[in-house]
Amino acid sequence: MSRHHNPPVDASAPTLQVEGLNVAVRGGPALLRAVSLTVQPGEVRALVGESGAGKSMIGKAVLGVLPRGIEQASGSIRLQGASLEALSPAARRQTVASVASLIPQDPLTALNPSRRIGGQITDRLVRRLGWSSRDAHARALELLDRVYIRDPARVMAAYPHELSGGMRQRVLIAAAFAPRPSLIVADEPTTALDVTVQKQILQLIRELQAETGTAVLFVTHDMGVVAKVSQTVTVLFDGKVMEDAPTAQLLAQPGHPYTRALIAATPRYTHPHEPLRPVPDELVARLRQEVARGDANTAGATRTAA
Numbered sequence: 001m002s003r004h005h006n007p008p009v010d011a012s013a014p015t016l017q018v019e020g021l022n023v024a025v026r027g028g029p030a031l032l033r034a035v036s037l038t039v040q041p042g043e044v045r046a047l048v049g050e051s052g053a054g055k056s057m058i059g060k061a062v063l064g065v066l067p068r069g070i071e072q073a074s075g076s077i078r079l080q081g082a083s084l085e086a087l088s089p090a091a092r093r094q095t096v097a098s099v100a101s102l103i104p105q106d107p108l109t110a111l112n113p114s115r116r117i118g119g120q121i122t123d124r125l126v127r128r129l130g131w132s133s134r135d136a137h138a139r140a141l142e143l144l145d146r147v148y149i150r151d152p153a154r155v156m157a158a159y160p161h162e163l164s165g166g167m168r169q170r171v172l173i174a175a176a177f178a179p180r181p182s183l184i185v186a187d188e189p190t191t192a193l194d195v196t197v198q199k200q201i202l203q204l205i206r207e208l209q210a211e212t213g214t215a216v217l218f219v220t221h222d223m224g225v226v227a228k229v230s231q232t233v234t235v236l237f238d239g240k241v242m243e244d245a246p247t248a249q250l251l252a253q254p255g256h257p258y259t260r261a262l263i264a265a266t267p268r269y270t271h272p273h274e275p276l277r278p279v280p281d282e283l284v285a286r287l288r289q290e291v292a293r294g295d296a297n298t299a300g301a302t303r304t305a306a
């Protein structure tokens, strides 16, 4: 199926390159502040931080699905070297669709309850990426089998409510990998699942990633997940990058007090009875002030330059 390869791209370029990304509520507060990060081909980069840090917002900006009223104020997003801001909305959608896939947080809301599973996997392949129905159907069956769904043909004909939460997430993983994307944005893909199922789903994503060499931006609040899945990690607080390092180095020698606090707040399965220390309120308050001051400085610098 060589004709289904992605469009011509700069092979030497990073899969994803975000530079100085500012995202804000229109006429309102900043949600992302000068965020920069890179995902190289085949790299799994974790994006970690507490609730509200803006992790999902980065994924949404990359995929071009920012919520209404929220906009990219400045900065650039490049997918395989193509600058998304330079493209028309239609060309941008097409580029994103052919390069990147999403594994969403909540497998229930991500699937249309009134449509059969098969069509929900093949639609994007056929309508957006120009596959024949036959190839798309075969690919969907192949992927459902690959994510350990026992009777793929039956599941293709089923409706979402006929499947368990874990099965639905397997379906969405199959759908994400089906077009052979170069990048997958996995947005807390295990958070909505039972603990026992979480492990299997994490393992499945790791297997498919290793097998296909797909680059992944893995959004999580859990340092334990960071340790398991990623080679590199970006730590986000209040819309700003606090630290960016190889995962092993970050876990062994966290450079930023916030990273240390996040690690201390994470249960270690090797030390199940260890008391956990939540991220201290004083640290959060101090960092919020610093981040806000940074904004003021940046605004000042822009004014001076202008």
Ligand SMILES: Nc1ncnc2c1ncn2[C@@H]1O[C@H](COP(=O)(O)OP(=O)(O)OP(=O)(O)O)[C@@H](O)[C@H]1O
Pocket: 025, 031, 049, 050, 051, 052, 053, 054, 055, 056, 057, 058, 067, 068, 070, 221
């Ligand atoms: N539709 C919206 N309108 C305005 N603000 C929003 C909207 N959606 C999210 N936000 C705000 O944007 C910020 C970042 O949200 P985001 O969902 O990216 O955080 P997150 O780090 O992914 O957290 P979580 O783990 O809870 O999903 C938060 O302060 C949130 O309140």
